[in-house]
Amino acid sequence: MSDPVLETLLLPIETDAVELGDNAKVLFLRARAGKPLRLFKTTDLVCEQSFAPDRDALISQGLQVEAETEAAGFDAVLLLPGRQRQEARAQIARAVSKVREGGLVLACAPNTEGAKTLEKDLAALLGRVDKISKNKCRVIWETVNAETLDKSLLETWLELDEPRPILGGDYVSRPGVFAWDRIDPASRLLAGLLPETLKGKGADLGAGIGYLARTVFEIAPKVTGIDLYEAEKRALDLARENLSAFKGKRAMNGIWSDVTKGIEGPYDFIVSNPPFHQAGKADRADVGQGFIRAASAGLKPGGDFYMVANRHLPYERTLAECFAVVEQLADEGGYKVIKAIKRKGGR
Numbered sequence: 001m002s003d004p005v006l007e008t009l010l011l012p013i014e015t016d017a018v019e020l021g022d023n024a025k026v027l028f029l030r031a032r033a034g035k036p037l038r039l040f041k042t043t044d045l046v047c048e049q050s051f052a053p054d055r056d057a058l059i060s061q062g063l064q065v066e067a068e069t070e071a072a073g074f075d076a077v078l079l080l081p082g083r084q085r086q087e088a089r090a091q092i093a094r095a096v097s098k099v100r101e102g103g104l105v106l107a108c109a110p111n112t113e114g115a116k117t118l119e120k121d122l123a124a125l126l127g128r129v130d131k132i133s134k135n136k137c138r139v140i141w142e143t144v145n146a147e148t149l150d151k152s153l154l155e156t157w158l159e160l161d162e163p164r165p166i167l168g169g170d171y172v173s174r175p176g177v178f179a180w181d182r183i184d185p186a187s188r189l190l191a192g193l194l195p196e197t198l199k200g201k202g203a204d205l206g207a208g209i210g211y212l213a214r215t216v217f218e219i220a221p222k223v224t225g226i227d228l229y230e231a232e233k234r235a236l237d238l239a240r241e242n243l244s245a246f247k248g249k250r251a252m253n254g255i256w257s258d259v260t261k262g263i264e265g266p267y268d269f270i271v272s273n274p275p276f277h278q279a280g281k282a283d284r285a286d287v288g289q290g291f292i293r294a295a296s297a298g299l300k301p302g303g304d305f306y307m308v309a310n311r312h313l314p315y316e317r318t319l320a321e322c323f324a325v326v327e328q329l330a331d332e333g334g335y336k337v338i339k340a341i342k343r344k345g346g347r
Helices: 004-009 035-039 052-060 085-098 115-126 151-158 185-191 211-219 233-242 285-298 316-322
Strands: 026-029 045-048 064-066 074-079 099-110 130-134 137-143 164-166 171-173 200-205 223-230 251-256 267-272 299-310 325-332 335-341
Touching: 004 035, 004 099, 004 137, 026 085, 052 064, 074 085, 085 099, 085 115, 085 151, 099 115, 115 137, 115 151, 171 233, 185 211, 185 299, 185 335, 200 211, 200 285, 211 223, 211 233, 211 267, 223 233, 233 251, 267 285, 285 299, 285 316, 285 335, 316 325, 316 335
Parallel strands: 026 045, 026 074, 045 064, 074 099, 200 223, 200 267, 223 251, 267 299
Antiparallel strands: 099 137, 130 137, 164 171, 299 335, 325 335
């Protein structure tokens, strides 16, 4: 599949609008895999990616991937920033901090997802920028010059996505993770319907910052442990911190992975608020359907699966294919909560 944002990001290099030079060392922040990356030698490109599906795709392309690189002094830094404003500004500042004096920063975003703001922000840091618009996207670039760099703004923006207390200090979160400064209503609805009778070992698929897993520990004393599956490592690190009060009392295991590729187990129960977006704004029902199949495969016969989803998402057929019993527990505020039971002695 084509990736217009990635293709546009690399236009200045492909068209010789900028020159990297031979054997340039390049860092790609929030990297995504794709054919355009064949432009680089794999030994000269470091990809930073904390989102497991994108990490896996980059690795399959033979690229070097790190969740968070400590190296600096790169000749060029590429960036596909997130949509959340504070996170995006922190990523821009991080890109600038990782490049050598005289090195190049290139960033790209769709026109409908903050391209104009990205241009203004990079210009505010570096003094000026060049740009190309194509594929309904905009790529912005500039060299880093100490004389024109706004060092005070750089330091301020570098701290914008740092972890911080939220909800009166009950949780720790950071900009860029899902529902970063609140408990989203879908998870809250599901949490209120989870029974105190849950027991044994469970899993939370798409654990986020750990709200559902922590709720299970708080209400169900017979639960012995939970495996937390989360694709975004930044969220998983927060979940570990938010569950620290249970460390040594209940078994916990954080698993940085793409749930749709399968889970471990077998589990006595599973809870989940599956994501329905990845890159871009379009609904991705296939992701939630993958979560349902993974839950079915990972449960013990007779095990329970509790999930919440937006009312309009088409999950019922997949649930009926994978589980012996499917029951809707709630339909409220645009969300549906479903309990499904795996067939005993079956798949």
